[in-house]
Amino acid sequence: MADIIFYTNPRSRGQIVRFMLEELGEPYETVLLDYGTTMKSADYLAINPMGKVPAIRHLGADGKGRVVTEAAAICAYLADAYPQSQLAPALPDRAAYYRWLFFAAGPVESAMLDRARKLETEGQQKVMAGYGSWADVMQALDIAVSGGEWLAGERFSAADVYAGLSMDWLAMFGMMEPSAPVAAYLQRLRARPAYQRAKAIDAELGAAAGG
Missing domain, CATH: 3.40.30.10 (Glutaredoxin)
Structure with a gap:
């Protein structure tokens, strides 16, 4: 087992x-x-x-x-x-690793769900929502992918798995138009053999389950 x-x-x-x-x-x-x-x-x-x-x-x-x-x-x-x-970097790269891993799990996830439900934050709602606005989240993602090849520096990490797939989904479902830095990042992500294997496995399982 x-x-x-x-x-x-x-x-x-x-x-x-x-x-x-x-x-x-x-x-x-x-x-x-x-x-x-x-x-x-x-x-x-x-x-x-x-x-x-x-x-x-x-x-x-x-x-x-x-x-x-x-x-x-x-x-x-x-x-x-x-x-x-x-897949977990040593200090001091853990700072960026935790930052972007949990940024994706928190603000990006919340903003993505609101976007899918066509909910826009305005006025005081921006404070209550925690992520501000969709534009704020997109700007932060640009910053995240502009610091190096990967989110925590030059080595791929678990932060790229989670945050990377979040960006991948946003792009694939037409929820965002990737900026040049995000598009370049996603190209690197999609070229990884593990990404391609995982996608192929789940595509096959999804087809076997009925479409």
């Missing part, structure tokens, strides 16, 4: 963790779940009470089976659990 059990659906944020696992290069077992049925079963709710994916169970050396949910947390955990992957 693999040390990592991965709970996902190919049409979910599980794609982020799939990318992370492919970058990690460690054996893992995939458990596919369906919305509204197995994702809400008692067995899976015991793993994630929110009844959503992704989640992992990491058996580790002691075989205790530690559960991690939330895609950003899973990426950060796996990077630390497998330091040989070098």
Whole structure:
């Protein structure tokens, strides 16, 4: 049995963790779940009470089976659990690593959901929303990708997995027109073999599930 059990659906944020696992290069077992049925079963709710994916169970050396949910947390955990992957940078690059990983999990995620629902922040709502405005988030992403080849410097990291796929989705779904720095960053991201493997795996699983 693999040390990592991965709970996902190919049409979910599980794609982020799939990318992370492919970058990690460690054996893992995939458990596919369906919305509204197995994702809400008692067995899976015991793993994630929110009844959503992704989640992992990491058996580790002691075989205790530690559960991690939330895609950003899973990426950060796996990077630390497998330091040989070098997906978590050493200090001082950890500053940028944490900054952009959790910027993507917080302001970008919130702004993206509001954008999808056609909700615009105005006036006092900009303060309440926490991310200001869509323009503020886009400007910050330009800054994020302009500091080096990757978000935490010259080495690819788990921050690029999470934040990179967030930008990738925004571009693919037409929610943003990538600036020149973001477009160049996404070109580098999409050229990674792990990105291409992860996309191919989830595309095949999605097709097998019916489209």
